[in-house]
Amino acid sequence: MIANTLSRLLRRAFPGHNPLATFGDRIEGAVLALGVVVALLAVPVAASFGSEIYTTHESRVAAEQKSRTQVDAVLVADAPSMDGAASSEALIETTEAVATWRTPDGVEREGVVRAPYGAEAGTTLRIWIELTGEPTEPPMTNQGAASNAIFSALMLWGLVAGSMALLFGLVRFVCMRVRLRWWQLEWELTAPDWTGR
Missing domain, CATH: 1.10.287 (Helix Hairpins)
Incomplete structure (x- = not known):
């Protein structure tokens, strides 16, 4: 089958002296x-x-592996439930929620992180932070x-x-x-x- 296909391809590419070739x-x-x-x-x-x-x-x-650290963040309020999400937002499995975390040098920070829909206050999440302590995306591997x-x-x-x-x-x-x-x-x-x- 492959031989026939290759043969046909070669004949098409190189019609040669075929008298019927235009x-x-x-x-x-x-x-x-x-x-x-x-x-x-x-x-x-x-x-x-x-x-x-x-x-x-x-x-x-x-650079990203050196400048980003994974820490534990604790939700200070319940994350929004899936019921209140718009249809386009429901396609994403996480939502924004307020949490607190400590930087590697011990400074406590508070800010918005991504959390599962309906996660309750007190839930611990693993997040990535920059050297400044701000949440960021995971480093590229x-x-x-x-x-x-x-x-x-x-x-x-x-x-x-x-x-x-x-x-x-x-x-x-x-x-x-x-x-x-x-x-x-x-x-x-x-x-x-x-x-x-």
């Missing part, structure tokens, strides 16, 4: 071959791009940096390969329209001889 077939074949070559050449480019993204994120990972790099590389390659596929589809569409027009003109010339009209 100029449009040769244009389609050239664009198909160009698209495959460009998509293959884009693989190392995308890999290099992903590697650059990972290198950039490595310094961010190191090496796994997160690698995931971002792989996703970026795949997106770049997909964009290039998709562009080549779109180009081939457009050329094929134009060539098919030209073929159909030529066939129509040829039929108009030969139809009287066949039909007697």
Whole structure:
């Protein structure tokens, strides 16, 4: 099955000396071959791009791991219940609630944190804080940096390969329209001889 597909692809890309191959077939074949070559050449480019993204994120990972600390926060009031949430907010599993926490140097802070809907006052949560003591997002991890790099590389390659596929589809569409027009003109010339009209 794969061999048949590859054989068909090669015949389409390189019609060769096929007497039935038209100029449009040769244009389609050239664009198909160009698209495959460009998509293959884009693989190392995308890999290099992903590697650059990972290198950039490595310094961010190191900085965030040093500057962010996880501490216990205690809710000072009940978190809002799911009943009062708007339909768009209900898609998120947490809501804002007021809590207190201590920084690593012992200073007590109070502020708004993310808590589960309906969490009661006194509930202890683990939150991430910056050096200033303000709540923040969890630090990026090496796994997160690698995931971002792989996703970026795949997106770049997909964009290039998709562009080549779109180009081939457009050329094929134009060539098919030209073929159909030529066939129509040829039929108009030969139809009287066949039909007697």
